[in-house]
Amino acid sequence: MKKSLIQKYNVPGPRYTSYPTVPYWNEADFVYQNWIDTFKKSFTQSNSEEGISLYIHLPFCESLCTFCGCNKRITKNHTLESPYIEAVLKEWSLYCEILDKKPAIKEIHLGGGTPTFFSPQNLEYLIDGIFSLATKAKDYEFSFEGHPNNTTHEHLQKLYDLGFRRVSFGVQDYSEKVQKAIHREQPFHNVAKVTFWAKEIGYTSIGHDIIFGLPFQEIEDVIDTIEKTKSLQPDRLAFYSYAHVPWIKGNGQRGFKDEDIPKDNEKRKLYQTGKELLQENGYHEIGMDHFALKTDSLYEAYENGKLHRNFMGYSSSKTQLMIGLGVSSISDSWYSFAQNEKKIEDYYKVLKIDKLPIFRGHLLTDEDLIIRKHILNLMCEFGTSWADTSTYFKEIPEVLIQLKEMEKDGLLEMHKERLQVTESGKPYIRNICMAFDLHLKRKAPDTALFSMTI
Incomplete structure (x- = not known):
């Protein structure tokens, strides 16, 4: 019997947020000074023209979502916020000491974990600390990821006042059965509330992240999720394929059985149905997994051949130099990659000796x-x-x-x-x-x- 294209090509493969992909980094020949040298080289080449990008990893979550493969620390202890922010600002100061002038920041993205685990006041302290040593580049774009269950009006207003104009909310799926399986129970009301707040405040790009291929997910669930999404009219959407990687330690993906997950043609049908519904509702496919209205900057970048992709995903503006701050973050100078320590305790330990907390990298x-x-x-x-x-x-x-x-x-x-x-x-x-x-x-x-x- 002839295989379908999906059966033929559905094999393990990278998502290509970088090349070489992390498993193929030549760590043995990489030394700390490689990163410093290429960091300075790239800064000299690019800072005056385009600025730099910052990815800041905020790893804390109050509960574990079983679909997630990100680096996170599950805790309800909010006293951890301040020490972590102080450490990130210490790391940033070490970078700035290497440079001969203030960096101009083109992009900031707060990812996680759950950035809105942190209080609005602590997030303000973080961003103010960043800009005590930097300036804003022309046409800067600042964004953050918000959890609909804990993002407050104050979070949205405070970050807007600090220059953030793009926010993405993790939706995943509105089916109660699916939400229970992935331990991410959030009613539609919560998503609607934060979306309308963001619109009222003035955010120019509001995104929703939804996922196909989740455990127990059926066609009707995808249709219902996209119909509800349509009613809120986010500016852009990430329509991700669920990545089942239970071998990653601590990601919680062993909380359901392998047979509970849609596969091959069944999974592809979920995507195709969702894609067609999104296109019927005015969303245009951008790169891989992304859709946007014509009014969104991501669509404009795609149409003008200026779409960029890095460890933060797709971006409407390119910078040659991207610095990752925080535990497990990856930096990219174009000529080399460098990743920070993955454990918070190790991250703190290296910073205490006034050294960048890099534990591996690759010189391209x-x-x-x-x-x-x-x-x-x-x-x-x-x-x-x-x-x-x-x-x-x-x-x-x-x-x-x-x-x-x-x-x-x-x-x-x-x-x-x-x-x-x-x-x-x-x-x-x-x-x-x-x-x-x-x-x-x-x-x-x-x-x-x-x-x-x-």
């Missing part, structure tokens, strides 16, 4: 930089070209041979020195990127590393 080779550009093109523009000598690499003929099968299946179109992903091929963009991933091809993983691509 010339080959890495070329492949990275191709994968970025594919993820942001659904196409790439090797016509320019600076984008050509010697394995291109092998890559094209590997892609022949996908061309035959109608997933992409080959041209003399470029390729274009078709509409049918968009759901398989991770698979197409994998053909370019030389690290993955040279050393296929022998243990579970990645979630399924579809």
Whole structure:
């Protein structure tokens, strides 16, 4: 019996928020000074023109959501807020001491964990502390993730007053059965309340994150979730595929059985149904997993060829240098990656000796930089070209041979020195990127590393 495209291509694969992906970093040859040198190089090249991006990881959550694979600390102890913020500001000051002038910040994103675990006053203290050593770049964009159950009007107003204009709320699914399974019980009323508050205050981009492929989720659940979403008219949507990675320690994904999760054609039908409903309601597909109204900056960036992707996901503005502050955060100088200590105790310990809390990284080779550009093109523009000598690499003929099968299946179109992903091929963009991933091809993983691509 002939396999369907989903059965054929639904294999483990990276999400490509970076290249090389973290499991393929050359940690053995990476030293602390690599990061410092490339950080300074990138700052010199980019700060005056575009500014830098900051990702600030705020890891605390009051309860564990069993769909989540993020680095978090489950606690109801809010006295942990102040010491953590002081540590983040200490890390920021160490970065600023390396520089010869004040950085201009183009983007800030507060992620987690649950950023709204922190009080509005502590978040204000954090942002004020950041800008005591920095300035705001032209056309800056600040965003944060809000939990509908604990985001208050004061949170929204305070962050708006500090310059934040984009907020994303984690919805996941409105089915009570699904919510119970993933331990994320939040009524529609809570989401509606924070969405309307954000609109009244003046946020220009309000996002909702919803997920397909969750345990016990059925077509009717996806339809109901999107119908409710439609009534609130968020500006953009992340419509993510649930990543089942129970081997990641502490993520809680063993709270339901493997057979409770929709798979293959069943899961793809959930996505297709959701996608069609979103498009019927004026949302346009942007890159992978994202949809936006024409009035949103993400749509404008996609249309103008300025969409960017990094460890924070898709962005409407590009910066060459991104600094990750906080436990487990990853920084990107374009020339190298560096990740902070994953345990809060280790993070604090390194900062106490006045050193950046980096425990691993990767220095990109010339080959890495070329492949990275191709994968970025594919993820942001659904196409790439090797016509320019600076984008050509010697394995291109092998890559094209590997892609022949996908061309035959109608997933992409080959041209003399470029390729274009078709509409049918968009759901398989991770698979197409994998053909370019030389690290993955040279050393296929022998243990579970990645979630399924579809």
